[in-house]
Amino acid sequence: MAGYHHGNLRDAILAGAASVISRDGVGGLSLRAVAADIGVSHTAFRRHFGSREGVLNALAVEGNLMLAEQLRGAASAGEFVDVGVAYVRFALANPGHFAVMFRSDLLDNDDPELISARSESLAPLRDGVRALGAADPTATEVAVWGVVHGVATLALTGTLAGALDGPLGAPDRSADVESLARRALSLLQPSG
Amino acid sequence: MAGYHHGNLRDAILAGAASVISRDGVGGLSLRAVAADIGVSHTAFRRHFGSREGVLNALAVEGNLMLAEQLRGAASAGEFVDVGVAYVRFALANPGHFAVMFRSDLLDNDDPELISARSESLAPLRDGVRALGAADPTATEVAVWGVVHGVATLALTGTLAGALDGPLGAPDRSADVESLARRALSLLQPSG
């Protein structure tokens, strides 16, 4: 049982890392602690990921693939606004992954797997904007992405609750954030 | 000259840290290296900042105050869109500060100085939105902040250039990013 072969160390490490990151942020991630939790030595991860950066890269790839799936689902099932909301929903539901996915300073951005996963993850957003037939598609794309990414980031960092004190109650609960994202996105609609 | 009293160690450390962070990200910041660069011992910063967190907090406070000044200037001198553009411009011009300002996982968010600086920095944005008299001021506020914060974040992480490959050339040069922010913001205008 507790032998040399764990069986699924790779996934266990990714899950452990994502969990820690969602609680303490990337800075609070100690691979030694994750390894201890799982019950392996502190260098066990190297066979699977090479380095700490490798772990984060794998997490980013996994996150992008999950995001791609979510967005595709929302794109095929609802209106375009739902794709944006799905983006925010994903971020709130997978904070450990989301916290890493766009931190290019922590990742090996030349990793082909990561490049591919990133391009795949945002395709539904891109395609949805194109389908809208906006006058300035590039700006529209950036605006939509900016709104959802910005809302997600601000909500995750707690900035939303802290700074928008007046009108907002406790907007960091998922439902409120999603509603906010939906309303903010709808302000972009007219040209579509 | 090279005695026990540096004269302005505090500012030197903040400047050094901001410079390193803008190059290597927060993760790449070594206070020992910054100290060595300046020519002081590796614990000299503790008198001024207490801890590493203290350095980052001071950087965040400084950044928020600088941002407040920039936004106030833009608010009094131009249209509202210019305030948003100033937000993006600040982020691109001060990546070291910006990278820390919203990383609540790295900061002591109970620091009164930080709380105050944060509230001050976003006031021009908030007031500008209010003055627009939008139907849903909260959503408008979030949308504007989301767009500019999202664009800034995506540009800084290089994600903008990487993922929006097709239509965009090399959009990470300041002028392009600012133009993009302006166009994206203008898509929000109609209800104002």
Next chain:
DNA sequence: CGTCAATCTTGACGATGGAAAGTATCCGCT
């Protein structure tokens, strides 16, 4: 000139990620 507070240094500690070398387990082949 002497005292005292402010500023910086020295030296040590625990924790972390990484490198090198070793050990156990599994799988295919005969």
Next chain:
DNA sequence: AGCGGATACTTTCCATCGTCAAGATTGACG
């Protein structure tokens, strides 16, 4: 069955980092 490599994990050691306690140096003020 058993043997031989490939795979998965461990052990040990190292450099670096932030932190801490204690000490040295300086400047200002009497």
